[in-house]
Amino acid sequence: MIPMEHYIIISSVMFFAGIYGFLTRKNLLAMLISVELILNSVEINFSVFNRYLYPENMEGMFFSLFGIAVSAAETAVAIAIIINVYRNMHNIDVRHIDVMKH
Amino acid sequence: MSISLLLLLVPLLCFVVLGLAGHKISARIAGLTGTAGMCLSAILACGLACRYFFVDGKSEGVYRSLTPYSFEWLRFSGSLHIDLGIFLHPVSVMMLVVITLVSSMVHIYSLGYMRGEKGFQRYYAFLSLFTFSMLGLVVATNIFQMYIFWELVGVSSYLLIGFYYTRPAAIAASKKAFIVTRFADLGFLVGVLLLSFHTKTFDFAELTAHNAALVVDSATNVSFMGLSAASWAMGLIFVGGAGKSAMFPLHVWLPDAMEGPTPVSSLIHAATMVVAGVYMIAVLFPVYSFAAPDVLAFIGYVGAFTALFAALIAIAQTDVKRALAFSTISQIAYMMTALGVATQTDGTGYTASMFHLFTHAFFKALLFLCAGALIHAVGSNDIGKMGNLRKYMPLTHLAFLISCLAIAGIPPFSGFFSKDEILTAAFNNNRLLFVVLLIVALLTAFYMFRLYYRIFAGNSRNYEHPPHKSPPTMRFAMAALAIFVCVSGLVPFSQFIGVDGTSHETHINPAIAAAGVVAALSGIVVAALLYRNSSGRAAQIAARFNRLHTMAANKFYIDEIWIFFTKTFVFGFVARPLAWFDKTVIDGVIINGAGRATEKIAHLIKGLQSGQIQFYAFIFVFGTLFITIWILLV
Amino acid sequence: MNIFHLTLLSSFVVVPLLMLVVLFLCRNARQARTVMVIGSSILLMLAMVLTLLFVRERAVSNAPMLFVSDLVWYAPLNIHYSIGVDGISTLMLLLSAIIVFAAVFSSWQMNRDYFLWFCLLIIGAFGFFISTDLFTMFMFYETALIPMYLLVGIWGTGKKEYAAMKLALMLMGASALLLMGILGIYYTSGAKTMNVQTLIDMNIPLMHQYWIFPLIFIGFGTLCALFPFHTWSPDGYASAPSAVSMLHAGLLKKLGAYGCFRVAICLMPQGAHELSWIFITLAATGVVYGAFCAVRQTDLKYINAYSSVSHCGLILFAIMMLNETAMKGAVLQMLSHGLMAALFFAVIGMIYSRTHTRQLNEMSGLMKVIPFLSIIYIIAGFASLGLPGLSGFVAEMNIFVGAFEHDDIFRRVLTIAATGSIVITAVYILQAVGKIFYGSVTNEKHRQLPDAFWYDKVSTLILLAGVILIGLAPFLVSGIIEDGLSVFQLRI
Numbered sequence A: 001m002i003p004m005e006h007y008i009i010i011s012s013v014m015f016f017a018g019i020y021g022f023l024t025r026k027n028l029l030a031m032l033i034s035v036e037l038i039l040n041s042v043e044i045n046f047s048v049f050n051r052y053l054y055p056e057n058m059e060g061m062f063f064s065l066f067g068i069a070v071s072a073a074e075t076a077v078a079i080a081i082i083i084n085v086y087r088n089m090h091n092i093d094v095r096h097i098d099v100m101k102h
Numbered sequence B: 001m002s003i004s005l006l007l008l009l010v011p012l013l014c015f016v017v018l019g020l021a022g023h024k025i026s027a028r029i030a031g032l033t034g035t036a037g038m039c040l041s042a043i044l045a046c047g048l049a050c051r052y053f054f055v056d057g058k059s060e061g062v063y064r065s066l067t068p069y070s071f072e073w074l075r076f077s078g079s080l081h082i083d084l085g086i087f088l089h090p091v092s093v094m095m096l097v098v099i100t101l102v103s104s105m106v107h108i109y110s111l112g113y114m115r116g117e118k119g120f121q122r123y124y125a126f127l128s129l130f131t132f133s134m135l136g137l138v139v140a141t142n143i144f145q146m147y148i149f150w151e152l153v154g155v156s157s158y159l160l161i162g163f164y165y166t167r168p169a170a171i172a173a174s175k176k177a178f179i180v181t182r183f184a185d186l187g188f189l190v191g192v193l194l195l196s197f198h199t200k201t202f203d204f205a206e207l208t209a210h211n212a213a214l215v216v217d218s219a220t221n222v223s224f225m226g227l228s229a230a231s232w233a234m235g236l237i238f239v240g241g242a243g244k245s246a247m248f249p250l251h252v253w254l255p256d257a258m259e260g261p262t263p264v265s266s267l268i269h270a271a272t273m274v275v276a277g278v279y280m281i282a283v284l285f286p287v288y289s290f291a292a293p294d295v296l297a298f299i300g301y302v303g304a305f306t307a308l309f310a311a312l313i314a315i316a317q318t319d320v321k322r323a324l325a326f327s328t329i330s331q332i333a334y335m336m337t338a339l340g341v342a343t344q345t346d347g348t349g350y351t352a353s354m355f356h357l358f359t360h361a362f363f364k365a366l367l368f369l370c371a372g373a374l375i376h377a378v379g380s381n382d383i384g385k386m387g388n389l390r391k392y393m394p395l396t397h398l399a400f401l402i403s404c405l406a407i408a409g410i411p412p413f414s415g416f417f418s419k420d421e422i423l424t425a426a427f428n429n430n431r432l433l434f435v436v437l438l439i440v441a442l443l444t445a446f447y448m449f450r451l452y453y454r455i456f457a458g459n460s461r462n463y464e465h466p467p468h469k470s471p472p473t474m475r476f477a478m479a480a481l482a483i484f485v486c487v488s489g490l491v492p493f494s495q496f497i498g499v500d501g502t503s504h505e506t507h508i509n510p511a512i513a514a515a516g517v518v519a520a521l522s523g524i525v526v527a528a529l530l531y532r533n534s535s536g537r538a539a540q541i542a543a544r545f546n547r548l549h550t551m552a553a554n555k556f557y558i559d560e561i562w563i564f565f566t567k568t569f570v571f572g573f574v575a576r577p578l579a580w581f582d583k584t585v586i587d588g589v590i591i592n593g594a595g596r597a598t599e600k601i602a603h604l605i606k607g608l609q610s611g612q613i614q615f616y617a618f619i620f621v622f623g624t625l626f627i628t629i630w631i632l633l634v
Numbered sequence C: 001m002n003i004f005h006l007t008l009l010s011s012f013v014v015v016p017l018l019m020l021v022v023l024f025l026c027r028n029a030r031q032a033r034t035v036m037v038i039g040s041s042i043l044l045m046l047a048m049v050l051t052l053l054f055v056r057e058r059a060v061s062n063a064p065m066l067f068v069s070d071l072v073w074y075a076p077l078n079i080h081y082s083i084g085v086d087g088i089s090t091l092m093l094l095l096s097a098i099i100v101f102a103a104v105f106s107s108w109q110m111n112r113d114y115f116l117w118f119c120l121l122i123i124g125a126f127g128f129f130i131s132t133d134l135f136t137m138f139m140f141y142e143t144a145l146i147p148m149y150l151l152v153g154i155w156g157t158g159k160k161e162y163a164a165m166k167l168a169l170m171l172m173g174a175s176a177l178l179l180m181g182i183l184g185i186y187y188t189s190g191a192k193t194m195n196v197q198t199l200i201d202m203n204i205p206l207m208h209q210y211w212i213f214p215l216i217f218i219g220f221g222t223l224c225a226l227f228p229f230h231t232w233s234p235d236g237y238a239s240a241p242s243a244v245s246m247l248h249a250g251l252l253k254k255l256g257a258y259g260c261f262r263v264a265i266c267l268m269p270q271g272a273h274e275l276s277w278i279f280i281t282l283a284a285t286g287v288v289y290g291a292f293c294a295v296r297q298t299d300l301k302y303i304n305a306y307s308s309v310s311h312c313g314l315i316l317f318a319i320m321m322l323n324e325t326a327m328k329g330a331v332l333q334m335l336s337h338g339l340m341a342a343l344f345f346a347v348i349g350m351i352y353s354r355t356h357t358r359q360l361n362e363m364s365g366l367m368k369v370i371p372f373l374s375i376i377y378i379i380a381g382f383a384s385l386g387l388p389g390l391s392g393f394v395a396e397m398n399i400f401v402g403a404f405e406h407d408d409i410f411r412r413v414l415t416i417a418a419t420g421s422i423v424i425t426a427v428y429i430l431q432a433v434g435k436i437f438y439g440s441v442t443n444e445k446h447r448q449l450p451d452a453f454w455y456d457k458v459s460t461l462i463l464l465a466g467v468i469l470i471g472l473a474p475f476l477v478s479g480i481i482e483d484g485l486s487v488f489q490l491r492i
Helices: A004-024 A028-053 A059-089 B002-024 B027-056 B090-113 B120-138 B143-161 B168-199 B204-219 B229-244 B253-259 B262-271 B273-283 B285-291 B293-315 B320-340 B348-378 B394-408 B414-429 B431-456 B472-488 B510-531 B537-544 B546-553 B555-606 B613-633 C003-025 C029-060 C087-106 C112-130 C134-155 C160-188 C206-223 C232-239 C242-267 C269-296 C300-320 C324-355 C371-384 C391-403 C409-436 C454-472 C475-491
Strands: B066-075 B081-088 C066-074 C079-085
Touching: A004 A028, A004 B613, A028 A059, B002 B027, B002 B066, B002 B081, B002 B090, B002 B120, B027 B090, B027 B120, B066 C391, B066 C475, B081 B090, B081 B143, B090 B120, B090 B262, B090 B273, B090 B348, B090 B472, B120 B143, B120 B262, B120 B273, B143 B168, B143 B229, B143 B253, B143 B262, B143 B273, B143 C391, B168 B204, B168 B229, B168 B253, B168 C391, B168 C409, B204 B285, B229 B273, B229 B285, B229 B293, B253 B262, B253 B320, B262 B273, B262 B320, B262 B348, B273 B285, B273 B320, B273 B348, B285 B293, B293 B320, B293 B431, B293 B546, B293 B555, B320 B348, B320 B414, B320 B431, B348 B394, B348 B414, B348 B472, B394 B414, B394 B431, B394 B472, B394 B510, B414 B431, B414 B472, B414 B510, B431 B510, B510 B537, B537 B546, B546 B555, B555 C160, B555 C269, C003 C029, C003 C066, C003 C079, C003 C112, C029 C066, C029 C087, C029 C112, C029 C475, C079 C087, C079 C112, C079 C134, C087 C112, C087 C242, C087 C324, C087 C454, C087 C475, C112 C134, C112 C242, C134 C160, C134 C232, C134 C242, C160 C206, C160 C232, C160 C242, C206 C242, C206 C269, C232 C242, C232 C300, C242 C269, C242 C300, C242 C324, C269 C300, C269 C409, C300 C324, C300 C391, C300 C409, C324 C371, C324 C391, C324 C454, C324 C475, C371 C391, C371 C409, C371 C454, C391 C409, C391 C454, C454 C475
Parallel strands: none
Antiparallel strands: B066 B081, C066 C079
């Protein structure tokens, strides 16, 4: 059996890659992908901890499934927003989306 | 004694009626109402005086003080309260008679003098207000009631000086009169507060009882800067009196006050209000003489100096009313000096001062009324525009001559008797002051007869219209006052008014009387020599003493000094910097500065709210990391 | 619980509230005006009835507060809606009712929205005077302040936005101090209550009084134009519409003074005593300083605004003298200044609406053109410079006599300085009177101005009647005032 640490290393790498991407990428789609990465890393963690620490229970798995559903919905909404932003501004670079501020 | 109340209420009623409904009734009826009220008051006052001096007042040879009415108007604390009431003693009864008599004459005179003036009703309303306030002042039962009416006469004087409110000079004069006296009243107020702090009472009867024992006990032991509290208090109260009575250097308002209608000058600025200061010191005389003899001596010197000073100025004036105003200052200072040389044991000065007040009220009022008639006839105040008026106005001439003789102190006119008593008192107590007063007597005779000759003798000028005779009301008032002037000196005054309420006999000291008469006569003779014919001799002498003459004509520049003090110093160096300070420092630096500082800080930290989600996330992530590490490590 | 007491005092808040509701239903200015006239008359009558009832009730009762009632409002923090009046607050209610009545008549040309805020303001003022609970007091205080911002900012003239902002911010800042102070009292007194009558028997430790007293005194004092926190008032008054200046100078400043007395002095007498030297100095400075600043002003409203700084300084000065005579003078001065300042601002508003200027050098000879208003102004001026027979004199004399009861040089000097201000007052009053009313008319446009209309007369004459009544018969009110001070006397 693969040791738990391996999973955790993978998910940590994914998590920080996501954070790094979220903080540095200026493209809205790339930022969305980064957010997805963060979410997915968390879901991996849920599953792994559930599988290794409490194999008799299934809450972690359920929570992962729940998270996948939420992120799907969120992605749908976010992409809809991004498309609308693109339609209005012909651009999805966050540095330029500051009309609300002015 | 209910007439004492009635005699006060009649003028008050006149004021209220004329003040509220004056514009609805005709000028004639308004004038007659005021005059009738005043005459009624005068009759009541004479009745009251008879009752007091011959029936009610005297017991066991001493005139008692009576308080027929008194009620508590305002209570400050346990023992301090202002009462309003009526306090009758020989001096106040005498004053009641003088005020109401002169006032009724002035009321009658004004019917003619002010006819056709705009605001005739207002004029009578103010006259009634003034008379009421003045009567209230003299019957005050306590020093605070006196202060109340003191302010009220001040304001009625302000209103009457500014009666011709479209004339800039009148406005300025009224303002000046009010503010100068108000400034002096500050001294009065502080003095009253200080005195009452120690004695716990405002009441005249209590203050003066038993040779002012109350004041002596409580206020002479406390001292501040070398003077006892009583001296401070009485000195400050004298400042108030000096303001009202136009003592040097607070006399500056009185000559300017001549901008008011002439009958007003006659009533307020010659006969009644300006002697309020003398009256006040007379009422508080026991306190002065027992608790603050140093202040009393000071009053004597201030009085003598003012008398001399004002007499010198009067010589060089060409405006008839202003010359009379300086003469008034000089004569009031005479009364002050007389009080200054009086003591509780030798009351000659006290009696003499009151006597002079009594006679002066009549002859000076008459002089002003005559001046009014002259101005009415010629249309100018300037004596340079008058001359040989004897021909045109015989009655005025006679009245003026009588009052000139009276003020110069020629027997048997009234001024002689009172002036002689003052000289006697000064001779017995202070030789220096006696000499000064004698010189003033000479100067008085000189400047009065200078006026007389320049107005009534000499060549007639080119009058635009021939000087017309005065209306009968004016002539009646002048004639009546002339009679008073002739007889008032014959009143056995010391029978009625003495420093301790007892009667005295006075004897004319032939040597002093002779000295006084000689001084007066020499003044008259010099004046006659110089001014009888319009020769150039007077001008030559004036030219020889050019500097002195210019200084006297310019009133020794006291006004200019005051103006420098107020305009340049108080306004320029106090008010202006303060206003600037308020605008720039408090408002500009502190208040607006706080506003600007807030804005600046907001501007500085505004950058943090960039709206960039990634920046927020960055802060969030590193903040979380930071806190986590902090918790782990600490 | 006495329903009569509750309704009697609460009606001072309920009536303006009803006026507010009815105003919403009004469709034009005329209806709004009718509502205001009816409402303010009711308030005036209520205040008079209350005064009479108070005098009658006082004869049989010794309680410190009369007509007391109490409703729990928020139990966990022990906040109550508790109301009651003593002599001072009764007179303040009467004063407020008179000023409100006069202000309604002098804002005759205003529209419905203006009156809405006006009503909100008077709810605050009346509510403040009937409250005996610190929390409700504070709440009503804030209620009175906020409409002021809009009234000045919208209906004002000149630099109105700046003035409104300054006024609102300074007073809000002050009320922040106040809130801190109130919380301080709440926690340090040991009673965990906000009821003033309960707190008065508790002793706040002196150590705490040292910081709470200045907070409360400055908090309320700012509203009463305590030097150097006074600068909102000249700008505010100059920009506000005249009726608002009337309410503010006449009424809201009294809120400040009343608060200083009721909260700062009554609850913390030892602190007041220890710190009095600071606040006496500030107040006396304000008295002289305000007077001197007024001398230099050229705008009628600025003159009277600074004059009001000077007169209100005298109120605070008297309060800090901490003796009964001076306190009585302070309350009399509150009444007198309230009426007088309202009268001044009313007349200035009327003159301004005719001449469209308030500059001294642009007017002259108005006595000939508008005699009624001129005479009223002159009488108000005389009251302001302390002429006997008008209200200012009575108040000032009480204050000075009271201040002279202290025998130390420090207070003597400050008292004499404060007395000196009456001379300066005479200077600036007579200067203004001489310039604008006397002389001959120089401005051709001013030759044909209408004199006072009937509503102007109503507004000024009722205020004038108050000024004269207090001036002639101070004994009518001084008894009622002494009643309110007796509590205070016990504490010293």
